[in-house]
Amino acid sequence: MTIVAEHYDYVVGVDTHARTHTYTALAAGTGAVLDTAVFPTTTTGTTRAISWIRRRTTNGDVLAAVEGTSSYGARLTCALLAEDIPVAEVRPPNRNARAMHGKSDAIDAQAATRSVLGQEVGQLIEPRAAGARTALRVLLAARLLMDHQRTANRNALTALLRGIDLGIDARRPLKDAQIATIAAWRTVPHAQADVVVARAEAKRLAIAIRAGTEQLAANRTSLQTLAEELAPGLQETPGIGPVTAAIIVCAYSHHGRIRSEAAFAALAGVAPRPASSGNTTRHRLNRSGDRQLNRAFETIVRTRISFDPVTRDYVARARATGKSSREIRRNLKRYVARSVFRQLQAIMG
Template sequence: MVSQQFSYVIGVDTHAKTHTLVALDHLGGKHGTAQTFPTTPPGLKRAQAWIERETTGPVLVAMEGTGSYGAQFCDLLTAAGVRVTETRPPKRGVRRAGKTDPIDAEHAARYALALPMEHLITPRNHAGHHAALTVLLTARAALKKAHSASNNRLTALLRGYGFGLDVRLALTAEQIKVVAAWRAHRNDDVGMVTIRAEAAREAREILSRQAELTANEKGLLKHVKALAPYLLLEHGVGAIVAAQLIVSWSHQGRIRSEAAFARFAGIAPIPASSGNTIRYRLHRGGDRALNTAIWVTTFYRYHHDLATAAYVEKRTKEGKTPKEIQRVLKRYIARHLFRVLDNHTT
């Protein structure tokens, strides 16, 4: 238990401008009063000095938002050799005591104090190539959303006003290029001039986003090759999937087992039986981006890998449905990819 391994647990409630710290001893008693420090570099140094001054023996810092508001403080403490764990926000029932920064910091400390050591969540690595991958994946999600929005708007315009294009199906790359090159026609009325110009602008926006997505993927590939080139040798794992695997897994020892990795990815089987029907479904929580990455690999292998095709045929003869087979495959692939990652040091 954490209470048996650490003399003190420091709870940290993180915000954009300030961090609030509360210290508990290993018995759960408060040590001193809550302290609030600004998130400026000098303020974070003062917070670190307060922890060193107020505690003796092994210290665990329980912090929310280690990848956002608390990222700099987490890096500072980790570099100083202080163990940091990420905590979850308190559940609604715990809010009966009210909500202030000191109360939230104390909740974080008490939550960590009661955990078994193996349940501590080690913050992700967000330095160097890991940081670059995290930023590029976040940017990619925004680019894809903007690309889809522009595509939908252009499709709606072309379907609503004709322009002589067959747009009953999804727009092709060639059609988008044609629309992007449109100029005003002499026979267009005032309304059509505006509509044609807007369609051309949306088409150019789509082409621009496509170029940015291509550059983004090249950047992901560069950092993946620097960290874990062996992932690219796996069937169905390209630059984007490999980048998400690296970011979610982060580093050796962060996730304690392949079962924990499957749970983290939302792929752990959960009993969903009733009466004479025995079946399982997948856990719906976890890192949904990681879940999507494993699904992409599963989908590719399901349709393009000979060994997987033989397995699918075998399971089909046993009476399994395609959905049940895909669930088993996702679990198997998650186990395999975790072992690939954890057997290498990145």
């Protein structure tokens, strides 16, 4: 395989921030620093930065190594790709590197450049594609916020009903029918001040809970539509619903971003890690990687265990050999990651 230093003539590293980006241009063959500059993140500043890149990298192929392509560097990434400048996503320097070389925007930009020089071109991390995938990420972030808010409102309502007797049995989790009843309450005349205030607050919380439920339902419908558009048939796989499908599609993004099913498993935090000692040979759960993607695979596995006959047969056989429930789920998540990756390669490749 060809490495970046052999394939490209120039590499431009970018350390991204909210207000400014710092750019460093290097000659790929020699590693010599050609120039460093800082430009604002405005549209005009990005245009000036691209012109600067063109002037510093004449008569040769150039690669941009950008930090934070999905956050501070998202707009810059789109602008570079629109100018036919390939972009590779790089991670910020770790603590050991900063302890050795120091910390500044120029140093980080140069580190971003040098971090890709020795990498194989086929193993570069490509930025996540925009369009419908960006819409999916926005919907998932919104869903997380709405779910947290609805849970907080439900907990607050339960606590209120347990603290003040308003005629609702709150010894157990509230049912939807009880919440609907509370949301339809009217003002009680000649009631004590604490009861009036408590009923008004309970009604407000109940209305907020019902609104949150409706918003989550609409969010789920949107996720289902977009996920099916990007990965047709993925939601027909046992255990995969609209939310888990959207998480998987966002993590996979597009063909070429993840080089192998092993890398996909590592990204999801489901690649087994050795935990052997002495006469004991075993593996443990991997707690690194994309935790949202890991939770999606956990949901898929638990769903399959509850209804899928093939999965339940495997669980029974594994338990007969002495495996624990956590070890069984780890094995199943690794299997699901492998099969889902191959499916994504087929339908999104």
